[in-house]
Amino acid sequence: MIEHNRRTRRSEPITKRTAKNGAVSYTFQADVGVKPDGSRDRRRFTYPTIAKARKEYRRITTEVSAGTYVAGHTATLGEFLARWLDGRRDVRPVTLAGYRHALKPVVDRLGGLGLQQLTKAHVDDLVEWRMASGRNVTPDLSESAQTLLTFISERGDAGVTYAEVEAEFGGAATRRLDRLRSGGYVERPSRGRYVAAKALAEPEQSGVSARTVTTMLVQLSAALDAAMAEGLVARNVARLVERPKVTPTEMKAWTAAQAATFRAHVAGRRDYALWLLTLAGMRRSEVLGLTWKRVDLEAGTLTIASSRVVVAGGTDTGDPKSWRSRRTLRLPDDVLAALHTFKATQAAERLAIGAAWSSDTDLVAVREDGTPIRPEAYSAEFTRLVNAAGLPVSRLHDARHTAASVLLAAGFSPVAAAKWLGHDPALTLRVYGHSDDKEQEAIGAQLFGGGSP
Structure with a gap:
């Protein structure tokens, strides 16, 4: 009884564990928040050394007390952005389509990265790439003409008709079809049927405008703000990235x-x-x-x-x-x-x-x-x-x-x-x-x- 009273109380509730194979680890439990059902969210943490366990115990408990603790998870940036966009029920479909388009380069380049692993450096590199060579341009063809030619090419020898082009792209696309034919990109092997005559030229790379990059950063920042509100990330790294200067353009008006x-x-x-x-x-x-x-x-x-x-x-x-x-x-x-x-x-x-x-x-x-x-x-x-x-x-x-x-x-x-x-x-x-x-x-x-x- 006297020996029990003399036992010193542990300053930190860290337990040493020894596995059957002799491996040693150090573990502790901590309350990190509240679950959706209102019960406490108590989790176990395990580390290979006592020093690492002590350091993480102090960090985690301090962040929980300050309300800044973020639990680890494996969600990727691409997965989160897809979920965030799918949940945007407060905007019109055309606006949502604009958001998806603005974030497409983020998903394409960084989508496989863990959401919590995203850093300012990652976003800075993305901005530099977009400004320098983030767009493919095919010489002599507009983006809409490229899209139409790709559509025709995918149909192979079956080709397309005027009616099919108009149904897919609207009336203006039939004029683009005529221009593609006059340019040698499309040929007519039989009456009313059009097939691709040659593939698209190798695209040239060019940068996008500062306004386009800024739009991308605005939407990424909005998404990461939502991630912070959900407790998925500790900070919004996109807000740390300097946005390119957008030069205002005077809108044109007739007299x-x-x-x-x-x-x-x-x-x-x-x-x-x-x-x-x-x-x-x-x-x-x-x-x-x-x-x-x-x-x-x-x-x-x-x-x-x-x-x-x-x-x-x-x-x-x-x-x-x-x-x-x-x-x-x-x-x-x-x-x-x-x-x-x-x-x-x-x-x-x-x-x-x-x-x-x-x-x-x-x-x-x-x-x-x-x-x-x-x-x-x-x-x-x-x-x-x-x-x-x-x-x-x-x-x-x-x-x-x-x-x-x-x-x-x-x-x-x-x-x-x-x-x-x-x-x-x-x-x-x-x-x-x-x-x-x-x-x-x-x-x-x-x-x-x-x-x-």
Whole structure:
């Protein structure tokens, strides 16, 4: 009894174990948190030396007390990113597709690495690779043309038809098919059938833009923040990586006169109403997702309540881009007249085609046979019309910049313009407001006394 009282208490609960083969190890147990069912999470740790066991016992218990302890696990970065992306139910499909695309280089290059083994050096090396040679470019062929040629090559001697290409890639792809044929990449062995004539040239490597790299780092940082919240990693190493400097680019906008030229050029077209909606500042997704039930021709309004965007394998119709995007616009008489005409035209086409009319979606933006207009085909047609009208090169989205600039130049407040465009007022003023050369000249004259107040 006296001997028991004199026994010294262990400062650390580490037990020495000797296996049957004579191997010695040192083990201890520690509470590291709480399980999902509310019970304590008690784990056993084993080390080959007493010094290592003491060091780890002190580290683990200190981190548990501080709330920074991270249990070891074998999940790879690729596995975690796949799970994180699959759980993103708070974003639109098109946005999620963008996240997957941004993180693809991370998965391809670092996906096999253990999540807890990821370091700043790994991410720095990835950034350097992306900036220097992270993209393969085939000379003389756009990325979309390369994708189409790969699709044709995979069909082998069976080849493809125009209908199959259009069904897979949209109407604009048939023009790419013609260009591939004229370039010798595709040949027609029989009427209506096209096969690959030669393989893609050896791709050249080039770097991607600073904006592309930054987008990748933003998404990786968001994913690792989630990993930290789950207790899977101790820190977010992506936030330690310096992001490349992104040079802002001035968005292009037409003058009011140039917008009028485009309007005159498309007047009389079957789809004239759609281009007026584009000139009015509606997004492509909003124009193509608009349904007739949301157009009140009697009241002179339309309500933007849905959008149609490109996703993997086709298109997706869903909610507008944001809560601000959901809005009702009171339309001017000429736009209403164009919509009246377009609806009557579609009614006549439906009557003429009969059962072959394929649209059952009530979409406004459909072709003569009722099939929905694909987003990429709409953009391609805009580019063709801009070139035909002799106007400066402009993207479809730049029409929104033009609309915002016209509204602000006309004296409408940023709040009013933002409400029309479905944007935050600060963003409208910062991104979509543009000033032309004459305005800049007038400002300079005013500052130096050459203009009238």
